[in-house]
Every structure is written in C-alpha cells, then in structure tokens.
Amino acid sequence: MVETLSDGQATAPHGADVASPSRQSRSGSAVATRAERGDTVLRLDAVDKRYPGVHAIKGVSLAVREGQIHALVGQNGAGKSTLVGIAAGSVSADSGTVEIDGEVTDSPTPGWCREKGLAIVYQEPALLPDLTVAENMRLGMPAHARPSIADQVGWAEKILAQWSSVVSIDPRTPVRELRPDARFVVEIARALAEEPKVIVLDEPTEHLLPPAVAELFELISEHTANGGAVVYISHRLNEVKQIADTVSVLRDGALVGTFDAADVTEQDVVNLVVGRELDRQFTRTSGDGRALGEDLFAVSDFSGKRFEDIGLTVRAGEIVGFAGVEGQGQRDVIRALGGLGGHRGSVRVGDRRVDPSSPSAALKGGISYLTHDRHVEGVLGGLSLRENASLSALRRIATAGVVSRMRERKLTSDSFQAMHVKAPSSEVDIATLSGGNQQKVVLSRVLLTDSDVILADEPTQGVDIGAREEIYGILRSAAAEGKAIVVLSSSAAELEQLCDRVLVFSRGHIARELVGDDVNEHAIAQAALSATDQREKAESGAGRVSFWHRMSRSDLTPGAILAIATIILGIVAATQSDTYLTSRNFSLVLPLLATLAFFAIAQQVVMMIGGIDLSVGPLAGLLVVVASFILSGYRTPIGMVLGVVVLVVVAAVVGAINWSLITLVRINPLIATLVTFTALQGIALLLRPLPAGKIDPFFLSYVSGTWGFIPVMAVVAIVVAVGLEFCLFRTTFGIKLRATGSAVKTADRNGVRTKWIALCAYAGCSVLVVPAAILLMVQSGTGNASIGDSYTLASIGAAVLGGASIFGGRGSFVGALLGAVLVTQINTVVQFLGLPLYWQQWLLGGLTILAAAFYSKTRTLTERK
Numbered sequence: 001m002v003e004t005l006s007d008g009q010a011t012a013p014h015g016a017d018v019a020s021p022s023r024q025s026r027s028g029s030a031v032a033t034r035a036e037r038g039d040t041v042l043r044l045d046a047v048d049k050r051y052p053g054v055h056a057i058k059g060v061s062l063a064v065r066e067g068q069i070h071a072l073v074g075q076n077g078a079g080k081s082t083l084v085g086i087a088a089g090s091v092s093a094d095s096g097t098v099e100i101d102g103e104v105t106d107s108p109t110p111g112w113c114r115e116k117g118l119a120i121v122y123q124e125p126a127l128l129p130d131l132t133v134a135e136n137m138r139l140g141m142p143a144h145a146r147p148s149i150a151d152q153v154g155w156a157e158k159i160l161a162q163w164s165s166v167v168s169i170d171p172r173t174p175v176r177e178l179r180p181d182a183r184f185v186v187e188i189a190r191a192l193a194e195e196p197k198v199i200v201l202d203e204p205t206e207h208l209l210p211p212a213v214a215e216l217f218e219l220i221s222e223h224t225a226n227g228g229a230v231v232y233i234s235h236r237l238n239e240v241k242q243i244a245d246t247v248s249v250l251r252d253g254a255l256v257g258t259f260d261a262a263d264v265t266e267q268d269v270v271n272l273v274v275g276r277e278l279d280r281q282f283t284r285t286s287g288d289g290r291a292l293g294e295d296l297f298a299v300s301d302f303s304g305k306r307f308e309d310i311g312l313t314v315r316a317g318e319i320v321g322f323a324g325v326e327g328q329g330q331r332d333v334i335r336a337l338g339g340l341g342g343h344r345g346s347v348r349v350g351d352r353r354v355d356p357s358s359p360s361a362a363l364k365g366g367i368s369y370l371t372h373d374r375h376v377e378g379v380l381g382g383l384s385l386r387e388n389a390s391l392s393a394l395r396r397i398a399t400a401g402v403v404s405r406m407r408e409r410k411l412t413s414d415s416f417q418a419m420h421v422k423a424p425s426s427e428v429d430i431a432t433l434s435g436g437n438q439q440k441v442v443l444s445r446v447l448l449t450d451s452d453v454i455l456a457d458e459p460t461q462g463v464d465i466g467a468r469e470e471i472y473g474i475l476r477s478a479a480a481e482g483k484a485i486v487v488l489s490s491s492a493a494e495l496e497q498l499c500d501r502v503l504v505f506s507r508g509h510i511a512r513e514l515v516g517d518d519v520n521e522h523a524i525a526q527a528a529l530s531a532t533d534q535r536e537k538a539e540s541g542a543g544r545v546s547f548w549h550r551m552s553r554s555d556l557t558p559g560a561i562l563a564i565a566t567i568i569l570g571i572v573a574a575t576q577s578d579t580y581l582t583s584r585n586f587s588l589v590l591p592l593l594a595t596l597a598f599f600a601i602a603q604q605v606v607m608m609i610g611g612i613d614l615s616v617g618p619l620a621g622l623l624v625v626v627a628s629f630i631l632s633g634y635r636t637p638i639g640m641v642l643g644v645v646v647l648v649v650v651a652a653v654v655g656a657i658n659w660s661l662i663t664l665v666r667i668n669p670l671i672a673t674l675v676t677f678t679a680l681q682g683i684a685l686l687l688r689p690l691p692a693g694k695i696d697p698f699f700l701s702y703v704s705g706t707w708g709f710i711p712v713m714a715v716v717a718i719v720v721a722v723g724l725e726f727c728l729f730r731t732t733f734g735i736k737l738r739a740t741g742s743a744v745k746t747a748d749r750n751g752v753r754t755k756w757i758a759l760c761a762y763a764g765c766s767v768l769v770v771p772a773a774i775l776l777m778v779q780s781g782t783g784n785a786s787i788g789d790s791y792t793l794a795s796i797g798a799a800v801l802g803g804a805s806i807f808g809g810r811g812s813f814v815g816a817l818l819g820a821v822l823v824t825q826i827n828t829v830v831q832f833l834g835l836p837l838y839w840q841q842w843l844l845g846g847l848t849i850l851a852a853a854f855y856s857k858t859r860t861l862t863e864r865k
C-alpha cells in the first residue's frame, strides 16, 4: 500500500536550480550571504538507504555551511528524519559518506558524530523518563563537556534559565513528570549547551508553545551568529521562510534541490515539496455549505482541575475551536471531556447523558479523543498500522467478540487511502513509519470509532502541508456527516481555516466566543492575548506538587513505609513477648536477615535495568556445594581467600551466561534465568546428591563473627546497600544503570553502552549472591545443593516491597534491604505471637500486594498529565 503523491517535476522557482547561486541577501543588498561566506561543516555525499519495501534515501548529497540555518523540507515520509539520522550516526546508510568538520566516514556512530561536533534533537525526545532533568541533560553531553554529578543541578539551572521566561522547569524533576513542550525545551536546551558546530533540529516547534518558538529562534540565530550551523526540519513553511538561509527539498527520498531562501516564496516551496502546483487559497470552513443540525454535544457546569463552570454546545455538523494562551484550561477541558481527567458537571451527546470518567466510558458514550501527545499516548509501537487504527473500533468489526479480519482490513485501508498514509503495507510495525504518517494512523483510529463527537487535540501535529489540507478535509467531511467536532490548536491560522466558532479560554473559563467574521487568525490571536490580561509562564507540568506527589517522587519513600511497618510489628511483638527484645533473639534473627538482604540487593541490581534473575537461589546452592569441595581443608588465610575468589568467578560466569542468553540470544529474562535456575540445580545435585562435605569450620567462624550480638555480615549488608544507593544516584555507572532500565533505546542514543551495563548488572547480581551463599554455608556447614532455592522468590518479594519497578529504572537498594528486614520481621513476629505458620504467607502476601498497589497509585499520580 505504498501511497505516492503525484510525482510532478520540480520547477525551480525563479530559475533557481539544485545549486541555486544566491544573488542578493534578504535585505536586497549585494553583500555575500552567510551561506556563501561559511565553510562546509556537514556534508552528506551520495547517501543511500533502503528499508524493506521502501527506498528511503536515494543517493542524496547535501552541504551545510557554518553560520547557516539550512532548512530541510518535504512531505511526510520524504526521508528527512532518515537523512539526519544517518548524519547523526543513529541510522546506518547502505552507501555514501558523512563528513563533519572536515572528517569523513562511511560508518558514523552517534559517539563519533557527537565528538566531531554534531548535536541532534530528534522528533521524539531522547530523554529517560526515570532520570531527572539535570541527569538527562548531563548524560546527553559529550564526555569533555559533562559537569560533575555534584554540579549538575546548578549547571542545568543555568542553561534552562535561558528559557525561564517561557517555561519553568526544575532540574530535579523526573522527566516523566514534564509536559511534552517542557520535554522538548529540555532536549533543545541540552543540545545547544553542547555548543555544537552543527545542530540538527527535527521538527522542534511541533510541540513548543508560541513564546518558546520565539525563544528558540533567538537562540539558534545567536548560534549561527557565533559561527554554528543549524539543520532545521519543519513542515511549518512560514517559519522556514522566517529563519532559514537555505532550503533543501526532499521528495520520495530524493533531493529535489537546494535553494537560497531569499530566492523562493512560500508558495514555491509548497509546490516543490508536493511536486505539483498546490492551491493554497483556502476557503473558510463556514463557506463550505455544511448544514448545521440540532445541538449534539452539550456540556454544562463542567468543572475540574484548572477549569470551572464550562458550558458549551456543539451542533451536529459544527466545528468549534478551543483557543487561548497555553495553560488557560483549554487542554484540561478537552482531555476531561475525552475521559482523561477528573471532572464534575453534565455532558450530553444527543439525548444521552455521558459520564466521561475514562477514555473507554467516553468512547461508549460517543466521544472520541485524539491526543496531542502522539509519542506517549497515541502510537502503539510493535503493533501494525492496521491494529493501531482498529483498536478503538473493535466493537464495530467484531461479532460475538471475534474480529472480522476482512471488515477490519477494509475499514482501515479505506481510511489510510483517504489520508494518503505512506507505508509499504498496513501490516508493518507503526514504529517504522515517519512521524506524520503515524499521526495520520492515530487520527484514523479516532475516526474509525464513528463517534458522534470528535475531540481533536492538535490534529495536524507533525503532518506536512499537503496532509494538513487532507486532514482539514477529513474533519470537514466528518462534520458534514453530522458529527460534532471540537478542535484544540495552538495555531490561530488552523482554527481560522477549520472552525465555525472559536471559544477563547482564560484562567479556566471561556472568556470569549468568536463567530462569523471574527473567526480569523488575527482576531483569535488578539482575543487569546487580551483575554488573559497577564500572560502566565507555562508550568512544566511539575510545578505545584501535592504531598502525595512529593512522597511518590522519592524512591526512598517505600523504604520509609517499610521501616514504619517493621517498627509497628516489632512493637506488637514486644508487647506480647518478653523474649522478643533480647540480644539472644537478635543474634538468631540477624544472620537470617543478612542472608535475605544480600539476595534482595542482588535482585535489585537486575530489576534496576528491567530484568529479573530467577537463578539466584540455585546459584547460592551451587556455591555452597562448590565451597564444600574447595573450602574444606585449607585452613590458611590465603587458601580461604583463593576459595572465595573461585566462588566469585563461578558466580560471575553464571551472571555472564544469564546476560548472553538475555542480551545476545534475546531470550526474555524470566525464561532465560528459569533455564539457568534448572541447570544450576541440576549441576549442584549432580555434585552433591545429598548434603555432604564439611566446610572448613575456621572459615565459617571468620565469616560468622559478631560485634556483640550484631553479625559482621549484617553490617556488611548495610554498608553494601548504602554504598550501592550512593552509586545509583551519584555515580556515572549508577545513572547509566537507571538510564538503561528507564528506556534502553533512548539510553543507547545518549551514548550509554547498554549491553555493557546489562552485563555488569547480571554479573553483579550473581556476585552479590556470594556473601548470601557464605551465610548459608554457616547455616548448613555442609554442601547442601538446595539450601538457597526458596530465596529466589523471597528476593523478588523483598525488592518489590522496597519499591523496585518490574519495568526497571526505579527502585532503591536501601529499600530492598528494608524489604528484607520486613520479611524477616514478619517471619519472626508470627512465631513470637504463636500464630500458625501460614500467617507468615498471609501477612507477607497481603503486605506485598498493599505495597505494590500503593506504589502504583502514588506513581501514577506523578505521571505527566
């Protein structure tokens, strides 16, 4: 289903050709342009790239000069992102070379490109959600320009201060809490901070609010004035005309031409992009003869977070716009109507009362919402275009729960054709599509629901000029079919073209209604500004934080909760039994606690990268068995040290095997470590079918040493947990570990060697099992193959209690330690209270569920709205 637009020949406007000689500066003087003065800082030579079914880049050559803003324009799928991806080393070309600052290579890597002075801001921010803004900014810097971890907050604050007039961002905020526009500000600010020779910006303004766009233009002009170069990809041709020195046009993977911006008009560029004359004389929508029907969508007394007493009606066939300076409540209202925000008040679709308490409730009531955040809320990566588009319309194509593939194919392919979605087939993964084509598929999903009410939040985000017109046409036809349509757009021009009426928001209320001739770009922009007497700085989305938000932000919070639970259980036990608070009891319990603590800390290491290790228990058993052979009779300190070294090597090898199964063979961690679980059990039982082989009592007496009633190994466990906690947040390795768990591909893009980090994690986890195994040796005294088996599940339970996320990126070693403390406390208290043993399982299971539910709830609260 490759959709291609008419392939008209490019007419070089005003006689300009592929290498148009610039004649005059924009001011008309005959002085040389910056483009003419500067040296080439980035050169792509005969670059070619094919994907299955798509010739994405066809032998393109391009030269970007210093002091120049070089715009790259083209329709969705023309190859812009692929081309700059090749320039930045994130996409490998089939042939051709990349030259940055005079150095040429045919196989650039992201690290090489960055070192040579190229910075890139991708269409989808390469930020790690679980790291703070400052950590992200620091991680993205080339090694020579990286501040120390201790200085990173102040350093980030200074850089973000350049944007402080348009958005307030606290560098300590985790990125997952930022709004999309703030995420882009962070990404752009970070790239500019690299002071690159050339910065590539792939559709940077799609998510930025107008004041931030103005700020960006100032900053990149400053950058070029200082001799830097900019490659600027955008579908907003008015912006391109405003700032670019040179414009290169790509069509269907081929370079149509490179022109001096002064020599081409906006209309020329449009024609070159589309490959034919495109009539841009838009007619306002109210002139398209649509008949407006009865009131179809009625909202009254609608209040929620950041908006109050909203009342509006939309008639069948009508398109109503939401406008206003950002942050005036318009987005909160449209999202709440789509089921994505709390609210009170009445919503009616026709004569039905609808409670949009969730997106599915809204859909059921006939309201369909198109998100403004395609990357996070729109695209289902890994699913095909067809599956992405039909997801919300399954009830239309299923009979008794069985989906009719024929109907699904028909519906989706009609929709893709109407929107000119460009893809090799509707069965390919949506992630392989260009950004604009993804947006069209997400819009298809909304339209296929056949809802009476369509809420379109920035419907043309990231789509090219031709597709934008098509989307306007599609929304108008939907209205003509009798649907009620609400459009929220930050572009007043878009609202002018599309809407019959525009509602202007201010401070959470509808401040003005524009109708008739007042629905024009100037009046909309004017009304938005004057309705908000004082323009407020946009909050990053993480501004006002409640107690819950603050609590859930910290990965140490679970630890605090566990500590409280442990103390309460301790108080209960102490009041019921005189022997609970005795040194004898502690000297019995603390070694058990230390054993579990090491297991939990080990498990936490791999959970940090989103992995899991089921083999920790049998590994400990194997180590005990191995010790029963090699640590049985040396009795010399050197012999003991050598014995422990052997144990560490055995553990590290097991960790490396786990890693290679997971990372190289690409087996799911659960399956891979289950395989090692069984294999290790088998080997240990082979070596010692029954417990046998005395372990050196001297060695055991050393490792079971105590200070008073406190075992030395318990203190070691605390030191290890605190040390690793420090590493996690304050060392480069720890930050990279969290980055890998947070989003592995993004971490890769940021230059983190994620495979190496994963190897360290799996090997580290196994090595941390060694002290646990040594404590088990003290308990058994002989080579007992199955002594560690029960610790696999216990270690996972303790880490989860301590706040570990099974998706990676979040967790705490101190939390895991406290998780182990609580588990041990439960086991002890149950015995002291004389309760039946099954109470141990009940209490542990109940508390784990409670903890997991609590963490999940509090963490959802802090997710970006």
Ligand SMILES: Nc1ncnc2c1ncn2[C@@H]1O[C@H](COP(=O)(O)OP(=O)(O)OP(=O)(O)O)[C@@H](O)[C@H]1O
Pocket: 051, 052, 054, 056, 074, 075, 076, 077, 078, 079, 080, 081, 082, 083, 123, 422, 423, 431, 432, 433, 434, 435, 436, 437, 462, 464
């Ligand atoms: N990883 C991939 N696998 C398969 N095809 C791909 C992949 N990445 C890009 N493509 C295809 O290559 C072509 C060019 O895509 P690219 O993202 O470069 O376009 P673009 O000009 O940046 O579009 P947009 O303006 O929509 O972002 C498209 O047809 C796209 O589907």
